[in-house]
Amino acid sequence: MEISERAAQLTPSLTLSIDSKAKAMKAEGLDVCGFGAGEPDFDTPEHIKDAAIAALQGGFTKYTPSAGLPELRQAIADKLQADNDLTYKPGQIVVSSGAKHSCYNAILATCQDGDEVVIPSPYWVSYPDMVRLAGAEPVVVQTTERNAWKMRAEDFEKAMTPRTKMLILNSPNNPSGAVYTRDELAAIIEVAAAEDIYILSDEIYEKLVYDGVQHTSVASISKEAYDLTITVNGFSKAYAMTGWRLGYLAAPEAIAKAVDSIQSHSTSHPVSFAQRGAIAALKGDQQPLADMRDEFAMRRNYMYDRITKIPNITAVRPDGAFYVLVNISQLGLSSQNFADRLLSKANVAVIPGAAFGDDRTVRLSYATSIDIIKKGMDRFQDFCRTL
Ligand SMILES: Cc1ncc(COP(=O)(O)O)c(C=O)c1O
Incomplete structure:
Protein backbone atom coordinates (compact mmCIF):
# COMPACT_ATOMS: atom_id res chain seq x y z
CA MET A 1 0.00 0.00 0.00
CA GLU A 2 1.43 3.37 -1.00
CA ILE A 3 0.82 6.39 1.17
CA SER A 4 1.79 9.95 0.33
CA GLU A 5 5.19 11.35 1.24
CA ARG A 6 3.27 14.03 3.11
CA ALA A 7 1.68 11.46 5.42
CA ALA A 8 4.76 9.25 5.66
CA GLN A 9 6.93 12.07 7.04
CA LEU A 10 4.74 12.56 10.13
CA THR A 11 6.28 11.47 13.42
CA PRO A 12 4.34 8.87 15.40
CA SER A 13 2.96 10.21 18.68
CA LEU A 14 5.33 9.44 21.55
CA THR A 15 2.59 10.22 24.02
CA LEU A 16 0.38 7.44 22.69
CA SER A 17 2.59 4.52 23.72
CA ILE A 18 2.64 5.60 27.40
CA ASP A 19 -1.05 6.40 27.24
CA SER A 20 -2.04 3.03 25.81
CA LYS A 21 0.19 1.22 28.32
CA ALA A 22 -1.41 3.17 31.19
CA LYS A 23 -4.90 2.34 29.89
CA ALA A 24 -4.02 -1.34 29.54
CA MET A 25 -2.72 -1.38 33.15
CA LYS A 26 -5.91 0.28 34.40
CA ALA A 27 -8.01 -2.26 32.47
CA GLU A 28 -6.09 -5.01 34.32
CA GLY A 29 -7.32 -3.43 37.56
CA LEU A 30 -4.03 -1.72 38.52
CA ASP A 31 -4.21 1.55 40.44
CA VAL A 32 -2.47 3.92 38.01
CA CYS A 33 -1.98 7.62 38.86
CA GLY A 34 -2.32 9.47 35.57
CA PHE A 35 -0.36 12.71 35.20
CA GLY A 36 -0.66 12.61 31.42
CA ALA A 37 -3.94 14.49 30.93
CA GLY A 38 -4.01 17.36 28.46
CA GLU A 39 -7.53 18.46 29.32
CA PRO A 40 -9.33 19.91 32.34
CA ASP A 41 -10.87 17.23 34.58
CA PHE A 42 -13.93 19.49 35.12
CA ASP A 43 -17.29 19.18 33.41
CA THR A 44 -18.48 21.81 30.92
CA PRO A 45 -20.56 24.37 32.88
CA GLY A 284 -22.58 33.80 30.29
CA ASP A 285 -21.40 33.44 33.87
CA GLN A 286 -17.58 33.38 34.11
CA GLN A 287 -17.57 32.11 37.73
CA PRO A 288 -17.02 28.42 36.81
CA LEU A 289 -13.84 29.47 35.03
CA ALA A 290 -12.62 31.38 38.10
CA ASP A 291 -13.40 28.39 40.34
CA MET A 292 -11.52 26.03 38.04
CA ARG A 293 -8.53 28.38 37.99
CA ASP A 294 -8.48 28.52 41.82
CA GLU A 295 -8.51 24.75 42.01
CA PHE A 296 -5.69 24.48 39.44
CA ALA A 297 -3.66 27.06 41.39
CA MET A 298 -3.97 25.03 44.59
CA ARG A 299 -2.93 21.80 42.83
CA ARG A 300 -0.03 23.52 41.08
CA ASN A 301 1.34 24.79 44.41
CA TYR A 302 1.10 21.34 45.94
CA MET A 303 2.71 19.50 43.02
CA TYR A 304 5.47 22.05 42.53
CA ASP A 305 6.33 22.10 46.26
CA ARG A 306 6.59 18.32 46.32
CA ILE A 307 8.87 18.33 43.25
CA THR A 308 11.22 20.88 44.80
CA LYS A 309 11.80 18.51 47.73
CA ILE A 310 13.00 15.61 45.58
CA PRO A 311 16.79 15.43 45.12
CA ASN A 312 18.36 15.48 41.63
CA ILE A 313 15.36 16.81 39.75
CA THR A 314 14.46 20.46 39.18
CA ALA A 315 11.52 22.49 37.88
CA VAL A 316 10.62 26.09 37.18
CA ARG A 317 7.48 27.22 39.00
CA PRO A 318 4.92 27.32 36.16
CA ASP A 319 2.94 30.56 35.83
CA GLY A 320 0.18 29.13 33.65
CA ALA A 321 -1.52 26.14 31.94
CA PHE A 322 -1.83 22.94 34.06
CA TYR A 323 1.56 21.28 33.74
CA VAL A 324 4.85 21.12 35.63
CA LEU A 325 7.88 20.38 33.45
CA VAL A 326 10.44 18.42 35.44
CA ASN A 327 14.11 18.42 34.47
CA ILE A 328 15.39 14.86 34.94
CA SER A 329 18.73 15.29 33.16
CA GLN A 330 20.77 14.65 36.34
CA LEU A 331 19.28 11.16 36.55
CA GLY A 332 20.97 9.96 33.36
CA LEU A 333 17.89 8.42 31.74
CA SER A 334 16.16 9.34 28.49
CA SER A 335 12.70 10.81 29.04
CA GLN A 336 11.07 7.77 27.41
CA ASN A 337 13.06 5.35 29.57
CA PHE A 338 12.21 7.35 32.72
CA ALA A 339 8.50 7.45 31.82
CA ASP A 340 8.40 3.72 30.96
CA ARG A 341 10.11 2.72 34.21
CA LEU A 342 8.00 5.10 36.30
CA LEU A 343 4.87 3.57 34.84
CA SER A 344 5.85 -0.07 35.18
CA LYS A 345 7.55 0.23 38.61
CA ALA A 346 5.45 2.90 40.34
CA ASN A 347 2.19 2.95 38.36
CA VAL A 348 2.52 6.66 37.56
CA ALA A 349 1.97 7.92 34.00
CA VAL A 350 3.84 11.04 32.81
CA ILE A 351 4.61 12.31 29.30
CA PRO A 352 8.24 12.01 28.14
CA GLY A 353 9.70 15.37 27.14
CA ALA A 354 10.98 13.87 23.88
CA ALA A 355 7.38 14.32 22.65
CA PHE A 356 7.88 18.07 23.08
CA GLY A 357 11.38 18.18 21.62
CA ASP A 358 13.22 18.10 24.96
CA ASP A 359 14.56 14.77 26.15
CA ARG A 360 15.85 16.27 29.42
CA THR A 361 12.34 16.57 30.80
CA VAL A 362 9.04 14.89 31.62
CA ARG A 363 5.66 16.64 31.85
CA LEU A 364 3.33 16.16 34.81
CA SER A 365 -0.24 17.38 34.42
CA TYR A 366 -2.23 18.48 37.47
CA ALA A 367 -5.53 18.23 35.62
CA THR A 368 -6.54 15.48 38.01
CA SER A 369 -7.86 15.35 41.58
CA ILE A 370 -5.72 16.46 44.53
CA ASP A 371 -6.04 12.95 46.03
CA ILE A 372 -4.52 11.39 42.94
CA ILE A 373 -1.85 14.09 42.90
CA LYS A 374 -0.93 13.35 46.53
CA LYS A 375 -0.75 9.59 45.97
CA GLY A 376 1.07 9.97 42.65
CA MET A 377 3.64 12.37 44.11
CA ASP A 378 4.40 9.92 46.96
CA ARG A 379 5.10 7.26 44.37
CA PHE A 380 7.01 9.64 42.11
CA GLN A 381 9.24 10.67 45.02
CA ASP A 382 9.93 7.07 46.07
CA PHE A 383 10.72 6.14 42.46
CA CYS A 384 13.16 9.04 41.98
CA ARG A 385 14.97 8.05 45.20
CA THR A 386 15.67 4.58 43.76
CA LEU A 387 17.53 6.02 40.76
C1 LIG B 1 -0.80 24.58 23.15
C2 LIG B 1 -2.06 23.95 22.66
N1 LIG B 1 -2.66 24.47 21.58
C3 LIG B 1 -3.79 23.93 21.10
C4 LIG B 1 -4.38 22.84 21.69
C5 LIG B 1 -5.63 22.26 21.08
O1 LIG B 1 -6.78 22.82 21.57
P1 LIG B 1 -8.20 22.45 20.96
O2 LIG B 1 -8.79 21.40 21.83
O3 LIG B 1 -8.99 23.74 21.00
O4 LIG B 1 -7.98 21.99 19.56
C6 LIG B 1 -3.79 22.25 22.81
C7 LIG B 1 -4.37 21.05 23.43
O5 LIG B 1 -3.78 20.36 24.20
C8 LIG B 1 -2.60 22.84 23.32
O6 LIG B 1 -1.99 22.33 24.40
Whole structure:
Protein backbone atom coordinates (compact mmCIF):
# COMPACT_ATOMS: atom_id res chain seq x y z
CA MET A 1 0.00 0.00 0.00
CA GLU A 2 1.43 3.37 -1.00
CA ILE A 3 0.82 6.39 1.17
CA SER A 4 1.79 9.95 0.33
CA GLU A 5 5.19 11.35 1.24
CA ARG A 6 3.27 14.03 3.11
CA ALA A 7 1.68 11.46 5.42
CA ALA A 8 4.76 9.25 5.66
CA GLN A 9 6.93 12.07 7.04
CA LEU A 10 4.74 12.56 10.13
CA THR A 11 6.28 11.47 13.42
CA PRO A 12 4.34 8.87 15.40
CA SER A 13 2.96 10.21 18.68
CA LEU A 14 5.33 9.44 21.55
CA THR A 15 2.59 10.22 24.02
CA LEU A 16 0.38 7.44 22.69
CA SER A 17 2.59 4.52 23.72
CA ILE A 18 2.64 5.60 27.40
CA ASP A 19 -1.05 6.40 27.24
CA SER A 20 -2.04 3.03 25.81
CA LYS A 21 0.19 1.22 28.32
CA ALA A 22 -1.41 3.17 31.19
CA LYS A 23 -4.90 2.34 29.89
CA ALA A 24 -4.02 -1.34 29.54
CA MET A 25 -2.72 -1.38 33.15
CA LYS A 26 -5.91 0.28 34.40
CA ALA A 27 -8.01 -2.26 32.47
CA GLU A 28 -6.09 -5.01 34.32
CA GLY A 29 -7.32 -3.43 37.56
CA LEU A 30 -4.03 -1.72 38.52
CA ASP A 31 -4.21 1.55 40.44
CA VAL A 32 -2.47 3.92 38.01
CA CYS A 33 -1.98 7.62 38.86
CA GLY A 34 -2.32 9.47 35.57
CA PHE A 35 -0.36 12.71 35.20
CA GLY A 36 -0.66 12.61 31.42
CA ALA A 37 -3.94 14.49 30.93
CA GLY A 38 -4.01 17.36 28.46
CA GLU A 39 -7.53 18.46 29.32
CA PRO A 40 -9.33 19.91 32.34
CA ASP A 41 -10.87 17.23 34.58
CA PHE A 42 -13.93 19.49 35.12
CA ASP A 43 -17.29 19.18 33.41
CA THR A 44 -18.48 21.81 30.92
CA PRO A 45 -20.56 24.37 32.88
CA GLU A 46 -24.31 23.64 32.82
CA HIS A 47 -25.41 26.87 31.15
CA ILE A 48 -23.16 26.10 28.17
CA LYS A 49 -24.58 22.60 27.82
CA ASP A 50 -28.12 23.98 28.16
CA ALA A 51 -27.57 26.39 25.27
CA ALA A 52 -26.39 23.58 22.98
CA ILE A 53 -29.26 21.31 24.07
CA ALA A 54 -31.79 24.09 23.40
CA ALA A 55 -30.24 24.64 19.97
CA LEU A 56 -30.51 20.94 19.15
CA GLN A 57 -34.07 20.68 20.38
CA GLY A 58 -34.98 23.82 18.47
CA GLY A 59 -33.80 22.18 15.24
CA PHE A 60 -30.57 24.17 14.91
CA THR A 61 -28.97 21.26 13.12
CA LYS A 62 -28.12 22.54 9.65
CA TYR A 63 -25.09 24.08 7.92
CA THR A 64 -23.83 27.43 9.18
CA PRO A 65 -21.55 29.94 7.39
CA SER A 66 -18.06 28.42 6.99
CA ALA A 67 -16.35 30.98 9.24
CA GLY A 68 -18.95 30.44 11.98
CA LEU A 69 -22.20 32.04 13.12
CA PRO A 70 -22.17 35.87 12.81
CA GLU A 71 -23.34 36.16 16.43
CA LEU A 72 -20.47 33.98 17.64
CA ARG A 73 -17.89 35.90 15.59
CA GLN A 74 -19.26 39.12 17.11
CA ALA A 75 -19.07 37.63 20.62
CA ILE A 76 -15.45 36.64 19.95
CA ALA A 77 -14.66 40.15 18.65
CA ASP A 78 -16.20 41.57 21.86
CA LYS A 79 -14.16 39.16 23.99
CA LEU A 80 -10.91 40.04 22.21
CA GLN A 81 -11.61 43.73 22.76
CA ALA A 82 -12.57 43.39 26.41
CA ASP A 83 -9.99 40.81 27.54
CA ASN A 84 -7.08 41.36 25.17
CA ASP A 85 -7.29 44.98 24.04
CA LEU A 86 -7.56 43.76 20.45
CA THR A 87 -9.85 45.33 17.86
CA TYR A 88 -10.99 42.82 15.26
CA LYS A 89 -14.01 43.00 12.99
CA PRO A 90 -16.07 39.80 12.83
CA GLY A 91 -14.81 39.40 9.23
CA GLN A 92 -11.29 38.91 10.62
CA ILE A 93 -12.39 35.99 12.78
CA VAL A 94 -12.77 32.36 11.68
CA VAL A 95 -14.33 29.84 14.07
CA SER A 96 -13.02 26.30 13.60
CA SER A 97 -13.14 22.79 15.02
CA GLY A 98 -10.63 23.55 17.80
CA ALA A 99 -7.53 25.68 18.38
CA LYS A 100 -5.57 22.81 16.83
CA HIS A 101 -7.59 23.18 13.65
CA SER A 102 -7.08 26.97 13.70
CA CYS A 103 -3.30 26.53 14.05
CA TYR A 104 -3.26 24.14 11.11
CA ASN A 105 -5.47 26.40 8.97
CA ALA A 106 -3.24 29.38 9.77
CA ILE A 107 -0.07 27.52 8.80
CA LEU A 108 -1.66 26.19 5.58
CA ALA A 109 -2.82 29.68 4.65
CA THR A 110 0.60 31.29 5.04
CA CYS A 111 3.40 28.70 4.65
CA GLN A 112 4.54 26.60 1.73
CA ASP A 113 7.43 24.59 0.24
CA GLY A 114 10.77 26.17 1.03
CA ASP A 115 9.54 28.20 4.00
CA GLU A 116 10.93 27.79 7.50
CA VAL A 117 8.91 28.10 10.69
CA VAL A 118 10.69 28.80 13.97
CA ILE A 119 9.35 26.83 16.95
CA PRO A 120 10.77 27.31 20.46
CA SER A 121 11.25 23.98 22.25
CA PRO A 122 9.80 22.45 24.37
CA TYR A 123 6.78 22.89 22.11
CA TRP A 124 3.26 21.61 21.86
CA VAL A 125 3.53 18.27 20.12
CA SER A 126 1.58 19.06 16.91
CA TYR A 127 3.34 22.21 15.63
CA PRO A 128 6.27 20.59 13.77
CA ASP A 129 4.04 18.09 11.99
CA MET A 130 1.55 20.78 11.00
CA VAL A 131 4.43 22.74 9.48
CA ARG A 132 5.62 19.66 7.58
CA LEU A 133 2.08 18.98 6.30
CA ALA A 134 2.12 22.48 4.80
CA GLY A 135 5.37 21.58 2.99
CA ALA A 136 7.46 23.92 5.14
CA GLU A 137 10.29 23.08 7.51
CA PRO A 138 10.26 23.40 11.30
CA VAL A 139 13.33 25.10 12.80
CA VAL A 140 13.49 24.26 16.49
CA VAL A 141 15.08 26.69 18.96
CA GLN A 142 16.05 24.93 22.17
CA THR A 143 15.29 26.95 25.30
CA THR A 144 16.81 26.36 28.74
CA GLU A 145 15.56 25.89 32.25
CA ARG A 146 17.81 28.81 33.26
CA ASN A 147 15.70 31.09 31.03
CA ALA A 148 12.49 29.57 32.43
CA TRP A 149 12.00 27.66 29.15
CA LYS A 150 11.45 30.90 27.23
CA MET A 151 13.02 31.85 23.90
CA ARG A 152 14.91 35.17 24.00
CA ALA A 153 14.85 37.60 21.11
CA GLU A 154 18.54 36.89 20.43
CA ASP A 155 17.88 33.13 20.24
CA PHE A 156 15.19 33.82 17.66
CA GLU A 157 17.44 36.14 15.69
CA LYS A 158 20.13 33.46 15.48
CA ALA A 159 17.63 30.92 14.11
CA MET A 160 16.33 33.24 11.39
CA THR A 161 17.30 32.78 7.73
CA PRO A 162 16.02 34.46 4.55
CA ARG A 163 13.52 31.57 4.38
CA THR A 164 11.94 32.21 7.78
CA LYS A 165 8.23 32.77 7.24
CA MET A 166 6.66 32.32 10.63
CA LEU A 167 7.35 32.07 14.35
CA ILE A 168 5.07 30.04 16.59
CA LEU A 169 4.61 31.40 20.11
CA ASN A 170 2.60 29.65 22.79
CA SER A 171 2.13 31.55 26.03
CA PRO A 172 1.05 30.24 28.53
CA ASN A 173 3.04 27.29 27.30
CA ASN A 174 2.34 23.61 26.98
CA PRO A 175 4.42 21.78 28.30
CA SER A 176 6.38 24.24 30.50
CA GLY A 177 3.65 26.53 31.87
CA ALA A 178 5.91 29.49 31.01
CA VAL A 179 4.20 32.84 30.47
CA TYR A 180 6.08 35.48 28.46
CA THR A 181 6.06 39.02 29.83
CA ARG A 182 5.03 41.96 27.68
CA ASP A 183 8.67 43.10 27.43
CA GLU A 184 9.90 39.66 26.39
CA LEU A 185 7.26 39.52 23.67
CA ALA A 186 7.98 43.07 22.52
CA ALA A 187 11.68 42.23 22.03
CA ILE A 188 10.81 39.15 19.96
CA ILE A 189 8.29 41.10 17.89
CA GLU A 190 10.86 43.75 17.08
CA VAL A 191 13.03 41.05 15.51
CA ALA A 192 10.10 39.49 13.63
CA ALA A 193 8.78 42.83 12.39
CA ALA A 194 12.15 43.84 10.94
CA GLU A 195 11.83 40.93 8.47
CA ASP A 196 8.01 40.78 8.16
CA ILE A 197 7.83 37.37 9.77
CA TYR A 198 4.36 36.16 10.71
CA ILE A 199 3.65 35.18 14.29
CA LEU A 200 1.23 32.43 15.11
CA SER A 201 0.26 33.15 18.72
CA ASP A 202 -1.45 30.19 20.34
CA GLU A 203 -3.18 31.63 23.41
CA ILE A 204 -5.35 28.65 24.29
CA TYR A 205 -4.23 28.66 27.97
CA GLU A 206 -4.80 32.41 28.33
CA LYS A 207 -7.28 32.08 31.20
CA LEU A 208 -5.16 29.67 33.21
CA VAL A 209 -2.56 31.97 34.79
CA TYR A 210 -1.78 32.10 38.52
CA ASP A 211 -0.58 34.42 41.28
CA GLY A 212 -1.73 37.54 39.43
CA VAL A 213 0.53 36.86 36.43
CA GLN A 214 -0.73 38.75 33.37
CA HIS A 215 -1.30 37.15 30.00
CA THR A 216 -0.34 39.45 27.11
CA SER A 217 -1.79 38.97 23.63
CA VAL A 218 1.03 39.26 21.11
CA ALA A 219 -1.08 41.26 18.63
CA SER A 220 -1.85 43.89 21.29
CA ILE A 221 1.78 44.98 21.64
CA SER A 222 2.09 47.25 18.61
CA LYS A 223 0.64 48.03 15.18
CA GLU A 224 3.45 45.92 13.60
CA ALA A 225 2.58 43.03 15.89
CA TYR A 226 -1.12 43.31 15.02
CA ASP A 227 -0.38 43.28 11.29
CA LEU A 228 1.81 40.17 11.49
CA THR A 229 0.03 38.09 14.12
CA ILE A 230 -2.54 35.36 13.82
CA THR A 231 -4.12 35.00 17.26
CA VAL A 232 -5.43 31.52 18.06
CA ASN A 233 -7.68 30.71 20.98
CA GLY A 234 -10.58 28.41 21.80
CA PHE A 235 -12.97 26.96 24.32
CA SER A 236 -11.31 23.67 25.29
CA LYS A 237 -9.21 24.77 28.24
CA ALA A 238 -11.03 27.84 29.61
CA TYR A 239 -14.50 26.28 29.55
CA ALA A 240 -13.62 22.59 29.83
CA MET A 241 -15.03 21.99 26.34
CA THR A 242 -12.33 19.76 24.79
CA GLY A 243 -14.80 17.35 23.20
CA TRP A 244 -16.89 20.10 21.63
CA ARG A 245 -14.13 20.82 19.12
CA LEU A 246 -14.38 24.59 18.92
CA GLY A 247 -11.64 27.16 18.45
CA TYR A 248 -10.98 30.32 16.49
CA LEU A 249 -8.38 32.60 15.01
CA ALA A 250 -8.28 36.34 14.47
CA ALA A 251 -5.98 37.77 11.82
CA PRO A 252 -5.46 40.48 9.22
CA GLU A 253 -8.37 40.30 6.78
CA ALA A 254 -6.49 38.70 3.85
CA ILE A 255 -5.31 35.83 6.06
CA ALA A 256 -8.76 35.36 7.63
CA LYS A 257 -10.27 35.15 4.12
CA ALA A 258 -7.71 32.55 3.03
CA VAL A 259 -8.38 30.52 6.17
CA ASP A 260 -12.13 30.74 5.54
CA SER A 261 -11.59 29.38 2.01
CA ILE A 262 -9.46 26.48 3.26
CA GLN A 263 -12.06 25.64 5.85
CA SER A 264 -14.97 25.91 3.42
CA HIS A 265 -13.32 23.22 1.25
CA SER A 266 -12.29 20.93 4.08
CA THR A 267 -14.50 20.81 7.18
CA SER A 268 -17.13 23.37 6.02
CA HIS A 269 -17.67 24.81 9.51
CA PRO A 270 -17.72 23.84 13.18
CA VAL A 271 -20.76 22.01 14.57
CA SER A 272 -23.89 24.21 14.49
CA PHE A 273 -25.32 23.58 17.97
CA ALA A 274 -21.85 23.56 19.57
CA GLN A 275 -21.45 27.13 18.31
CA ARG A 276 -24.55 28.10 20.28
CA GLY A 277 -22.85 26.64 23.36
CA ALA A 278 -19.77 28.76 22.59
CA ILE A 279 -21.88 31.93 22.54
CA ALA A 280 -23.22 31.00 25.99
CA ALA A 281 -19.64 30.35 27.18
CA LEU A 282 -18.46 33.81 26.16
CA LYS A 283 -21.55 35.76 27.20
CA GLY A 284 -22.58 33.80 30.29
CA ASP A 285 -21.40 33.44 33.87
CA GLN A 286 -17.58 33.38 34.11
CA GLN A 287 -17.57 32.11 37.73
CA PRO A 288 -17.02 28.42 36.81
CA LEU A 289 -13.84 29.47 35.03
CA ALA A 290 -12.62 31.38 38.10
CA ASP A 291 -13.40 28.39 40.34
CA MET A 292 -11.52 26.03 38.04
CA ARG A 293 -8.53 28.38 37.99
CA ASP A 294 -8.48 28.52 41.82
CA GLU A 295 -8.51 24.75 42.01
CA PHE A 296 -5.69 24.48 39.44
CA ALA A 297 -3.66 27.06 41.39
CA MET A 298 -3.97 25.03 44.59
CA ARG A 299 -2.93 21.80 42.83
CA ARG A 300 -0.03 23.52 41.08
CA ASN A 301 1.34 24.79 44.41
CA TYR A 302 1.10 21.34 45.94
CA MET A 303 2.71 19.50 43.02
CA TYR A 304 5.47 22.05 42.53
CA ASP A 305 6.33 22.10 46.26
CA ARG A 306 6.59 18.32 46.32
CA ILE A 307 8.87 18.33 43.25
CA THR A 308 11.22 20.88 44.80
CA LYS A 309 11.80 18.51 47.73
CA ILE A 310 13.00 15.61 45.58
CA PRO A 311 16.79 15.43 45.12
CA ASN A 312 18.36 15.48 41.63
CA ILE A 313 15.36 16.81 39.75
CA THR A 314 14.46 20.46 39.18
CA ALA A 315 11.52 22.49 37.88
CA VAL A 316 10.62 26.09 37.18
CA ARG A 317 7.48 27.22 39.00
CA PRO A 318 4.92 27.32 36.16
CA ASP A 319 2.94 30.56 35.83
CA GLY A 320 0.18 29.13 33.65
CA ALA A 321 -1.52 26.14 31.94
CA PHE A 322 -1.83 22.94 34.06
CA TYR A 323 1.56 21.28 33.74
CA VAL A 324 4.85 21.12 35.63
CA LEU A 325 7.88 20.38 33.45
CA VAL A 326 10.44 18.42 35.44
CA ASN A 327 14.11 18.42 34.47
CA ILE A 328 15.39 14.86 34.94
CA SER A 329 18.73 15.29 33.16
CA GLN A 330 20.77 14.65 36.34
CA LEU A 331 19.28 11.16 36.55
CA GLY A 332 20.97 9.96 33.36
CA LEU A 333 17.89 8.42 31.74
CA SER A 334 16.16 9.34 28.49
CA SER A 335 12.70 10.81 29.04
CA GLN A 336 11.07 7.77 27.41
CA ASN A 337 13.06 5.35 29.57
CA PHE A 338 12.21 7.35 32.72
CA ALA A 339 8.50 7.45 31.82
CA ASP A 340 8.40 3.72 30.96
CA ARG A 341 10.11 2.72 34.21
CA LEU A 342 8.00 5.10 36.30
CA LEU A 343 4.87 3.57 34.84
CA SER A 344 5.85 -0.07 35.18
CA LYS A 345 7.55 0.23 38.61
CA ALA A 346 5.45 2.90 40.34
CA ASN A 347 2.19 2.95 38.36
CA VAL A 348 2.52 6.66 37.56
CA ALA A 349 1.97 7.92 34.00
CA VAL A 350 3.84 11.04 32.81
CA ILE A 351 4.61 12.31 29.30
CA PRO A 352 8.24 12.01 28.14
CA GLY A 353 9.70 15.37 27.14
CA ALA A 354 10.98 13.87 23.88
CA ALA A 355 7.38 14.32 22.65
CA PHE A 356 7.88 18.07 23.08
CA GLY A 357 11.38 18.18 21.62
CA ASP A 358 13.22 18.10 24.96
CA ASP A 359 14.56 14.77 26.15
CA ARG A 360 15.85 16.27 29.42
CA THR A 361 12.34 16.57 30.80
CA VAL A 362 9.04 14.89 31.62
CA ARG A 363 5.66 16.64 31.85
CA LEU A 364 3.33 16.16 34.81
CA SER A 365 -0.24 17.38 34.42
CA TYR A 366 -2.23 18.48 37.47
CA ALA A 367 -5.53 18.23 35.62
CA THR A 368 -6.54 15.48 38.01
CA SER A 369 -7.86 15.35 41.58
CA ILE A 370 -5.72 16.46 44.53
CA ASP A 371 -6.04 12.95 46.03
CA ILE A 372 -4.52 11.39 42.94
CA ILE A 373 -1.85 14.09 42.90
CA LYS A 374 -0.93 13.35 46.53
CA LYS A 375 -0.75 9.59 45.97
CA GLY A 376 1.07 9.97 42.65
CA MET A 377 3.64 12.37 44.11
CA ASP A 378 4.40 9.92 46.96
CA ARG A 379 5.10 7.26 44.37
CA PHE A 380 7.01 9.64 42.11
CA GLN A 381 9.24 10.67 45.02
CA ASP A 382 9.93 7.07 46.07
CA PHE A 383 10.72 6.14 42.46
CA CYS A 384 13.16 9.04 41.98
CA ARG A 385 14.97 8.05 45.20
CA THR A 386 15.67 4.58 43.76
CA LEU A 387 17.53 6.02 40.76
C1 LIG B 1 -0.80 24.58 23.15
C2 LIG B 1 -2.06 23.95 22.66
N1 LIG B 1 -2.66 24.47 21.58
C3 LIG B 1 -3.79 23.93 21.10
C4 LIG B 1 -4.38 22.84 21.69
C5 LIG B 1 -5.63 22.26 21.08
O1 LIG B 1 -6.78 22.82 21.57
P1 LIG B 1 -8.20 22.45 20.96
O2 LIG B 1 -8.79 21.40 21.83
O3 LIG B 1 -8.99 23.74 21.00
O4 LIG B 1 -7.98 21.99 19.56
C6 LIG B 1 -3.79 22.25 22.81
C7 LIG B 1 -4.37 21.05 23.43
O5 LIG B 1 -3.78 20.36 24.20
C8 LIG B 1 -2.60 22.84 23.32
O6 LIG B 1 -1.99 22.33 24.40
